[in-house]
Amino acid sequence: MARNDGEAGMTLVVKTVTRLTVGLIFLYGIYIVLNGHLSPGGGFAGGVIIALSFINLFLAFGAKKTFEIIRKDAVTALESVGAVLFLGIALLGFIDGGFFSNFLPQGELFSLVSGGAIPLSNIAICIKVGAGIFGMFLALVAFRGSEREGK
Amino acid sequence: MIHSWLPYVLCILLFCVGVYAVLSKKNLIRIILGIVIADYAVNLFLILLCWKKGGEAPILQPGAMEQVMVDPLPQALVLTSIVIGLATTAFLVAIAMRLHERYGTYDITRIRELRG
Amino acid sequence: MIELYIVMALMIAGALAAVEMRNLLSAVIAVGVVGLGLSIVFLLLKAPEIALTQLVVEIVAVIILIRATLTLEDSGEWLGSRPLGSLLGALFAALTVWVGIVAFKSLPAFGDPLMLVSQRYLADAAADTGAANIVAAIILDYRAYDTLGEATVLFTAVVGVLTVMRRKGVKDHGEK
Numbered sequence: 001m002a003r004n005d006g007e008a009g010m011t012l013v014v015k016t017v018t019r020l021t022v023g024l025i026f027l028y029g030i031y032i033v034l035n036g037h038l039s040p041g042g043g044f045a046g047g048v049i050i051a052l053s054f055i056n057l058f059l060a061f062g063a064k065k066t067f068e069i070i071r072k073d074a075v076t077a078l079e080s081v082g083a084v085l086f087l088g089i090a091l092l093g094f095i096d097g098g099f100f101s102n103f104l105p106q107g108e109l110f111s112l113v114s115g116g117a118i119p120l121s122n123i124a125i126c127i128k129v130g131a132g133i134f135g136m137f138l139a140l141v142a143f144r145g146s147e148r149e150g151k
Numbered sequence: 152m153i154h155s156w157l158p159y160v161l162c163i164l165l166f167c168v169g170v171y172a173v174l175s176k177k178n179l180i181r182i183i184l185g186i187v188i189a190d191y192a193v194n195l196f197l198i199l200l201c202w203k204k205g206g207e208a209p210i211l212q213p214g215a216m217e218q219v220m221v222d223p224l225p226q227a228l229v230l231t232s233i234v235i236g237l238a239t240t241a242f243l244v245a246i247a248m249r250l251h252e253r254y255g256t257y258d259i260t261r262i263r264e265l266r267g
Numbered sequence: 268m269i270e271l272y273i274v275m276a277l278m279i280a281g282a283l284a285a286v287e288m289r290n291l292l293s294a295v296i297a298v299g300v301v302g303l304g305l306s307i308v309f310l311l312l313k314a315p316e317i318a319l320t321q322l323v324v325e326i327v328a329v330i331i332l333i334r335a336t337l338t339l340e341d342s343g344e345w346l347g348s349r350p351l352g353s354l355l356g357a358l359f360a361a362l363t364v365w366v367g368i369v370a371f372k373s374l375p376a377f378g379d380p381l382m383l384v385s386q387r388y389l390a391d392a393a394a395d396t397g398a399a400n401i402v403a404a405i406i407l408d409y410r411a412y413d414t415l416g417e418a419t420v421l422f423t424a425v426v427g428v429l430t431v432m433r434r435k436g437v438k439d440h441g442e443k
Contacts, residue, residue: 032319037398039210040315042406044234048323055330079425083418090411100411106397110213115398121407121414128418129234132425133327136241139432140248140334154268155376156368161275163367165301167360168282174356177346180291180335184298187328188282191305194321198312204378208313209401211393220401221313222385227405229317231417237324238424244335245431258346 009062018060025053029130036122037115043125050126051134058141075135082128089121158199166192179247179257186243190236194229201225271311278304291336299329316402 009015029049036042058066093101107114169192172185201222209223247257254262278301285297302325309318375381382389388405396404406414 037400037403039400040208040319042230042316042400042403044230045316045320045323048234048237048320048327052323052326055327059330076425076429079422083422086415086418090415100408100415102396102408109211109393109397110399115396115404116408118396118398118403118407121411122403125407125414125418129421132421133237133241135425136238136245136428137327137331139428140241140245140331142432155378156371156374158268158271158275158377159371159374160364160368161272161279163364165275165279165282167363168279168286170363171353171356171360172286174359175348175353176286177349178291180332181286181294181346183332183335184285184294187298187332188285188301191278191301194317195305195308198309198314198317199377200374201314201380202312202378203380203382206313208315209389210315211399211401220389222380222382223388223401223405224385226314226317226402227410228413229314230320230402230406231413233317233320233324235417235420235424237328238421240328241331242424242427242431244331245428248335249431260349 009060009065014060018056022053022056022060025056026050029053029126033122033126034112034119037118038110038112043122044129046122047126047129048133050130051137054134055137058137063142072138075131075138078127078131079135082124082126082131085124086121086128089117089124092117159196162192162196162199165195177258177260179250179259179262182259183240183243183247187236187240190240194232194236197225197229197232271308274304274307274311278308292333295329295332295336298332299325302328316400 029046029052031046032041032049033043033046036046054066054070057069090100093099093103095101096103102116102118104116104120106116113119166189169185169187169189172188173182176182176185201224203219203221205219206221207218209220209226212218250262251257256262281297281300281304285294285301288294288297302321306318306321306325309315309321388401388409392398392401392404392409396408398404398408
């Protein structure tokens with residue numbers, strides 16, 4: 001792997017391209033999640049795309065710069081927040097009669113605000129999947145880093 | 152009619168390549184690759200089962216509500232299965248890296264505690 | 268459906284390359300070929316939602332596997348196969364293909380699924396849930412328990428990875 005002397009991350013070309021594209025990848029992930037009930041996509045794909053934008057940042061700029069944007073504790077905390085949100089939406093279904101009932105009004109078909117609780121569940125799943133996958137990636141990569149420091 | 156079963160056979164061949172890798176290779180990472188390939192084959196089999204001839208993707212379009220569509224149920228199940236497959240792959244890789252740290256090799260014949 | 272057979276043959280070739288290639292990094296990239304081919308097959312089989320998810324998941328999987336491959340310098344060595352295991356594997360593969368060909372005669376033919384439950388989902392999803400994407404309506408409304416189970420498995424896997432990869436509390440190599 002080509003590295004600059006003393007500077008974390010990859011070469012200038014990779015950094016410049018990442019700086020230009022990483023925001024677009026993140027925005028695309030949000031778009032996929034919010035339109036999950038109208039078009040292909042949804043919480044799973046959108047969550048992984050958002051995790052990929054952070055992975056891209058991590059690989060190009062190194063750990064220090066990434067943790068300035070999102071702290072490591074925040075990633076694992078967000079994973080639990082996603083799970084609790086999803087369970088909360090499931091429990092709110094008791095308003096309407098049971099676990100996982102669609103308690104919100106359905107709205108108009110093909111409009112962005114439709115499908116009752118489905119967009120909310122999509123957002124919860126997105127937070128959970130994105131944080132979970134980015135957390136696993138961090139654990140696997142940071143392991144290598146700590147070992148090299150120890151030697 | 153060969154078209155009614157040939158895709159299934161190709162899919163099972165893919166599965167067999169994965170199982171062959173698990174049974175015959177010594178390198179731990181290569182065994183993980185075999186598990187990943189078998190996982191893909193299982194997902195592919197479920198999606199093959201739900202394809203309907205002349206069907207469209209199961210997404211409603213304005214103005215074309217009465218289309219013929221493919222079976223959406225296996226697609227919904229495979230969607231979760233793909234993400235679970237990624238999570239288990241990461242878990243296997245984590246265990247493999249720990250084993251490498253302890254024994255200094257990925258060779259399963261030299262890792263004593265894995266010997267059955 | 269000739270394009271389906273071409274992509275599936277490419278996937279099998281990629282899988283064989285992944286199993287038999289000497290260089291481990293090349294093997295991981297061959298698995299990437301299998302996964303991306305799988306994404307194209309999903310697109311051909313009219314499952315765009317799965318194709319999108321498979322595409323992005325494959326990228327993450329290849330990144331994780333490459334990290335594992337590049338960890339230590341000697342990890343790329345060719346360790347060969349076990350002779351008994353190779354024989355058993357080939358036998359098992361032949362048996363599975365034979366059983367598969369016999370069993371597939373009783374499956375519904377390719378391109379003609381049963382769709383007993385799905386008929387109802389397709390007919391009623393728009394009225395029941397108000398979502399245009401029927402797959403989203405199934406995973407988040409009709410069968411949300413499945414998604415809850417998935418969330419549980421993902422949480423367990425993340426906790427497992429974080430536990431296996433922890434730095435504190437791990438014994439040294441020597442003590443047992």
